[in-house]
Amino acid sequence: MTVDPKKTFTDKEVEERLAAALPHWKLQDGWIRRTYRTSSWKGTLMVINAVGHLAEAAWHHPDITASYAWVEVRLMSHDAKGITERDFQLAKKIEEVVGWQPGTEEGSALEGTPRGDLRFAYIKYD
Known part of the structure; x- marks a missing residue:
């Protein structure tokens, strides 16, 4: 099945897909948005760089607003003037990468940053 990259979704369709996946x-002012809370400027920069890498690789570019301890990512397909499949797919990939928590998977050799030591904390997981 071929996906039409410029097909836009209604607000109701967008809200249903966000709730499910x-x-x-959230949908606000024509964008799908997500705010990531971080523990410091270092964490903020790490999130921005991860999002930037994914967006550039996908050739679909979000708007990003950042402060010391948060990053807001906004997605909307400018050429289609609405929310498209590209927005959902990039949001899903961003969520997978930024939300990944090493050390939570059984049998993983990747232990993740030390828990409880704020020197190594960078993102506040939901």
């Missing part, structure tokens, strides 16, 4: 994202 991306519950931390």
Whole structure:
């Protein structure tokens, strides 16, 4: 099945898809949005760089607003003037990468940053 990259979704369709697959994202002012809370400027920069890499690789670019301890990612397909499949797919990939928590998977050799030591904390997981 071929996906039409410029087909836009109604607000109701967007809200239903977000509720089902991306519950931390919301529709507001024509954008799907997600705010990631971080522990410091270092964490903020790490989130921005991860999102930037994914967006550039996908050739679909979000608007990003950032402060010391948060990053807001906004997605909307400018050329289609609305929310498209591209927005949902990039949001899902961003969520997978930024929300990944090493050390939570059974049998994983990747332990993740030390828990409880704020020197190593960078993102506040939902």
